[in-house]
Amino acid sequence: MLKLPPLSLYIHIPWCVQKCPYCDFNSHALKGDVPHQEYVDHLLADLKADLPMVKGREVTTIFIGGGTPSLLSSQGMQQLLDGVRTLLTVSPQAEMTMEANPGTVEADRFSGYQQAGINRISIGVQSFSPDKLVRLGRIHGPDEAKRAARLAASLGLRSFNLDLMHGLPSQSLNEALDDLRQAIALSPPHLSWYQLTIEPNTSFGSRPPVLPDDDALWDIFSQGHQLLTAAGYQQYETSAYAKPGYQCQHNLNYWRFGDYLGIGCGAHGKITFEDGRILRTVKTKHPRGYMQGRYLDKQHQVENEDRPFEFFMNRFRLLEAMPKQDFSDFTGLSESSIRHPIDQALTTDYLAETTTHWQITQKGKLFLNSLLELFL
Numbered sequence: 001m002l003k004l005p006p007l008s009l010y011i012h013i014p015w016c017v018q019k020c021p022y023c024d025f026n027s028h029a030l031k032g033d034v035p036h037q038e039y040v041d042h043l044l045a046d047l048k049a050d051l052p053m054v055k056g057r058e059v060t061t062i063f064i065g066g067g068t069p070s071l072l073s074s075q076g077m078q079q080l081l082d083g084v085r086t087l088l089t090v091s092p093q094a095e096m097t098m099e100a101n102p103g104t105v106e107a108d109r110f111s112g113y114q115q116a117g118i119n120r121i122s123i124g125v126q127s128f129s130p131d132k133l134v135r136l137g138r139i140h141g142p143d144e145a146k147r148a149a150r151l152a153a154s155l156g157l158r159s160f161n162l163d164l165m166h167g168l169p170s171q172s173l174n175e176a177l178d179d180l181r182q183a184i185a186l187s188p189p190h191l192s193w194y195q196l197t198i199e200p201n202t203s204f205g206s207r208p209p210v211l212p213d214d215d216a217l218w219d220i221f222s223q224g225h226q227l228l229t230a231a232g233y234q235q236y237e238t239s240a241y242a243k244p245g246y247q248c249q250h251n252l253n254y255w256r257f258g259d260y261l262g263i264g265c266g267a268h269g270k271i272t273f274e275d276g277r278i279l280r281t282v283k284t285k286h287p288r289g290y291m292q293g294r295y296l297d298k299q300h301q302v303e304n305e306d307r308p309f310e311f312f313m314n315r316f317r318l319l320e321a322m323p324k325q326d327f328s329d330f331t332g333l334s335e336s337s338i339r340h341p342i343d344q345a346l347t348t349d350y351l352a353e354t355t356t357h358w359q360i361t362q363k364g365k366l367f368l369n370s371l372l373e374l375f376l
């Protein structure tokens with residue numbers, strides 16, 4: 001029997017001051033001003049059109065991502081979140097995150113966001129090295145990043161996150177560890193530590209920079225991981241570290257195969273229905289088409305045969321043991337339907353099993369693609 005998982009809301013803000021050469025997110029360099037009012041109106045109309053799918057359900061987390069959401073005025077944010085609360089039941093304990101670029105942070109605006117209901121801020125620091133920030137095409141230096149982190153810490157928010165990347169062009173082990181040390185010194189409750197990937201449709205994709213080789217990347221990862229662990233951060237996903245009790249609830253819901261509405265340019269949604277359907281939605285990517293009122297770009301139902309792969313693809317990113325019951329509850333399929341691939345994963349030592357849980361092993365993490373292929 002299929003059970004409805006927790007429901008989250010993702011809101012996309014598609015503009016940035018300029019496009020970073022490594023970035024493949026749906027973000028567009030801003031020409032002129034952000035159309036605050038107009039875009040917020042469209043976001044709320046988009047949400048309104050999605051409402052019949054989630055009648056009576058409570059939203060447990062909200063994430064405003066981008067692009068650069070901190071380009072939105074605090075009045076715009078207030079209108080947006082007031083509108084959301086009018087249309088949807090938002091849990092009083094809901095985690096409400098917004099992303100911020102340190103080059104766009106102002107104290108007044110930050111406290112305005114907080115008044116609007118934001119209780120968690122995620123700051124895109126990337127590195128504290130002035131040279132690396134230039135190489136990454138960032139619009140800020142290290143001091144602005146530190147100022148933004150200190151401001152976030154001073155507001156008494158529930159939590160804040162710093163995004164860092166490693167494996168940067170010509171980065172040495174010491175430079176990567178130094179970035180981590182400077183981040184840890186700012187005491188963020190959450191740290192996202194991504195390895196830079198070269199994406200095809202980016203400037204770095206067409207003119208690839210020289211990156212550390214595999215051995216150097218391994219040293220960066222293993223020594224950085226030790227540094228973070230010694231500072232009290234627990235890794236709970238490939239790139240996510242948090243102090244105990246500060247895991248990002250919104251991302252946890254994605255990785256646990258939860259439901260989410262996605263509104264705004266290019267936003268993805270996944271909604272489970274009581275009759276057993278699971279629907280995936282994608283919104284119009286470009287602001288031009290989106291702001292003409294064509295919100296939904298495409299949608300499709302997740303067929304039974306695709307559900308195990310989709311479930312495990314998300315779930316195996318988390319290091320926690322997974323309750324077997326979640327699989328049946330959220331896919332509507334029986335455990336026996338995946339007994340064969342599970343047995344193969346146990347024999348190859350990719351997975352461990354108790355009567356109630358499955359746990360990915362160290363080997364499973366190393367050979368994640370082979371493990372997932374078993375469920376295709």
Ligand SMILES: C[S@@+](CC[C@H](N)C(=O)[O-])C[C@H]1O[C@@H](n2cnc3c(N)ncnc32)[C@H](O)[C@@H]1O
Nearest residue numbers: 022023066067099100101124163194195196197
């Ligand atoms: C939408 S951005 C965060 C907010 C804001 N746009 C900013 O950059 O400050 C999400 C994060 O993904 C990470 N990221 C983006 N492109 C990446 C890439 N090619 N490889 C690894 N991490 C990447 C960066 O750490 C970035 O902060």
Ligand code: SF4
Nearest residue numbers: 016019020023027067
């Ligand atoms: S990394 Fe952030 S600021 Fe840079 S282009 Fe991507 S979304 Fe915009």
